[in-house]
Amino acid sequence: xxxxxxxxxxxxxxPLIDNEEQHIAEMAxxxxxxxxxxxxxxxxxxxxxxxxxxxxxxxxxxxxLLLLVQGDQPRYRLVELHRxxxxxxxxxxxxxxxxxxxxxxxxxxxxxxxxxxxIAFPPIDSPxxxxxxxxxxxxxxxxxxxxxxPSASFNLIQQVGRLIRSHGCWGEVVIYDKRLLxxxxxxxxxxxxxxxxxxxxxVPEVKKxxxxxxxxxxxxxxxxxxxxxxx
Numbered sequence: 001x002x003x004x005x006x007x008x009x010x011x012x013x014x015p016l017i018d019n020e021e022q023h024i025a026e027m028a029x030x031x032x033x034x035x036x037x038x039x040x041x042x043x044x045x046x047x048x049x050x051x052x053x054x055x056x057x058x059x060x061x062x063x064x065l066l067l068l069v070q071g072d073q074p075r076y077r078l079v080e081l082h083r084x085x086x087x088x089x090x091x092x093x094x095x096x097x098x099x100x101x102x103x104x105x106x107x108x109x110x111x112x113x114x115x116x117x118x119i120a121f122p123p124i125d126s127p128x129x130x131x132x133x134x135x136x137x138x139x140x141x142x143x144x145x146x147x148x149x150p151s152a153s154f155n156l157i158q159q160v161g162r163l164i165r166s167h168g169c170w171g172e173v174v175i176y177d178k179r180l181l182x183x184x185x186x187x188x189x190x191x192x193x194x195x196x197x198x199x200x201x202x203v204p205e206v207k208k209x210x211x212x213x214x215x216x217x218x219x220x221x222x223x224x225x226x227x228x229x230x231x
Contacts, residue, residue, distance in 0.1 A: 011176060028056055053117075112170060114163050
């Protein structure tokens with residue numbers, strides 16, 4: 001049996017700012033299907049921005065009791081609850097931003113499926129990115145190649161790395177970004193990841209958002225920093 005696999009659903013939309021609502025709706029539809037299959041008890045969903053995470057949560061309000069969302073409680077407490085749920089044979093889903101891809105060590109059944117919203121390029125309106133980009137241009141170097149792409153690759157490696165924490169780990173990484181297969185830089189990003197087989201399942205039909213909230217008090221999560229740029 002393969003230790004892992006990469007799943008790139010056949011999304012109709014790229015995760016660009018103009019398509020964000022449609023892309024998030026497709027992502028929510030596939031996530032819902034994966035959750036309802038009950039193949040995985042421990043799941044992690046990573047977003048490139050707080051805005052996108054909030055939009056996603058609006059599509060899955062009826063599942064809110066299963067979701068442990070960054071900002072609801074301190075991270076250590078969310079992870080503690082996640083471990084307890086999975087140990088009791090329950091399904092549990094951690095949801096957060098890039099910081100949840102750093103230092104999170106969940107082995108075995110605690111994490112067998114990772115969902116990645118999109119390739120996380122650095123924000124083009126960041127003063128640091130702008131200044132460094134101008135400096136690179138002065139040296140006749142292309143900022144996207146030298147600055148943006150390596151940063152995105154590093155983020156993706158960290159995100160995928162949450163899955164396989166030991167030889168006994170297994171599972172799949174779902175990446176909702178077809179640019180990995182349609183853009184010239186996509187193969188370079190894939191080449192930096194573990195050598196897993198790639199699957200391309202269809203995305204189920206997008207349904208209307210659920211209207212009933214079953215999780216009680218709702219708490220908003222603010223985005224930390226700017227949203228990454230589109231490429």
